[in-house]
Amino acid sequence: MTQQKTFREVIADGEGIFQPSVSLDCVIFGFHENELKVLLIKAKSTDHWALPGGFVFKDEDLDDAATRVLKERTGINDIFLQQFHVFGSAKRSDWNIHRSNFKKDGIEIGPDHWLLKRFITVGYYALVEFAHVITTPDSSSEECRWWDINEIEELFMDHKQILDKALDTLRLQLNHLPIGYNLLPQKFTMPELQKLYETILNKTLDRRNFQRRMTGFGILKRLKETRKGGAHRAPFLYSFDMRKYRKALKQGLHGGW
Amino acid sequence: MTQQKTFREVIADGEGIFQPSVSLDCVIFGFHENELKVLLIKAKSTDHWALPGGFVFKDEDLDDAATRVLKERTGINDIFLQQFHVFGSAKRSDWNIHRSNFKKDGIEIGPDHWLLKRFITVGYYALVEFAHVITTPDSSSEECRWWDINEIEELFMDHKQILDKALDTLRLQLNHLPIGYNLLPQKFTMPELQKLYETILNKTLDRRNFQRRMTGFGILKRLKETRKGGAHRAPFLYSFDMRKYRKALKQGLHGGW
DNA sequence: CTTCGAATGCGTCGTTATGACACAATGCTA
């Protein structure tokens, strides 16, 4: 799927190699400069940006397909990736947009083409470390870049709804999972972690209570280093204690904000 | 789908009327005699019981299909019904069992039959009031009855995994949703409500703390009646305050056990 | 009719979690 030719082959052959009716879309979250970002793609000739998605090979597990799509777009594997909802409205697709897009792209597809059939899509959301990602459009005809969560207004088909649902899920999970690990670099400061939570929850939190709570979970290791360079008191660096972190992942964190 | 003839037609015609690749299975919970129950079905000639499931009509929303299946089996609509997970393993089906089942049933299906293709199934779970349910097998060749959660050991294909996942989800949701409404009759006692929670969570709770918490949510109305007849002090009857109940559904309940 | 057992209604107490806030320490800059 890395070259135009392969892309065309896939378009022609999809019915033979993919599981029919089923697609998946990934909401890939990153965190950069105190902003929550989402990775979006765009076909050259299309007006709207879209979530990176794909189809499932006939002998491929659904989760593996999601992992594959993620790897294709970010170069990363082995990260937090989780299905969160299935979107199965009968009218969620917009065939006309599809066709005209391909036409602009120089590909003609007939009215019975498999891409124009109805698809039920499984939404996955991923948490990735922004700096580790190499954004990779899946063919020369596409762009691929990070968007600030708040910039996004309209997306391809029902992708905005999918994104919103992913955000809701993320916020719910925040109270049960120690989410920082996949979104932050290995070493980070407490204020950085707090900014992450504040950004996701879209509200400000008390600095001291946040610290008390976070350290109370017992999943953080405070390093002896500090982050110098800021014009103020140097904050300690932290990293996750992976043993306790995994334990917490299973049991879930208590309480809520 | 109520007569054998229609059933055979569906088997023959499925590819034309159903969305390919996609199925759904319902985990229908009920509560009776202080036990958590699940509604299961069985083809006459099959060894294993299964979750009631179905397929999605080509122009039917996924959620509507789930509602339809539920209605077919329980006679109830307008109840708590929620998707909780998609099961998309490539090898989750067992073609041989399928074929031999139909053979025993007097229906021959070829090796390329649509029913033998790979399906990705969406798991739904429902909470229904036990007494309101009229168990309805979907064709004369099937049984349909309630099972105690703890009796169930092995099910058709991966249905046991689906059931377990539904139970996990139910337990998680218990802390966020006032779940009693759909599982209990309109009027119920506090001990009954407590038994429901204890059964789902599979642990005993303190009587007095439970009452304090439940009433603290402010979603219960205590009636002036009591339930006489038990050989002890008559407990008050309660019912849900629907206005506050719906409000709580949106906001979620705080804390956890 | 009285007594008894068992379950329910209601309240207390100590511990812990939570939200709000004060003050000292630190690192850069002027």
Added chain:
DNA sequence: TAGCATTGTGTCATAACGACGCATTCGAAG
């Protein structure tokens, strides 16, 4: 070296929570 912004740490009142005591009320046994 003084000043300022930010971080580290602690306090205090309040609310939530778990464990438990005691009186009340129902049916049943005598």
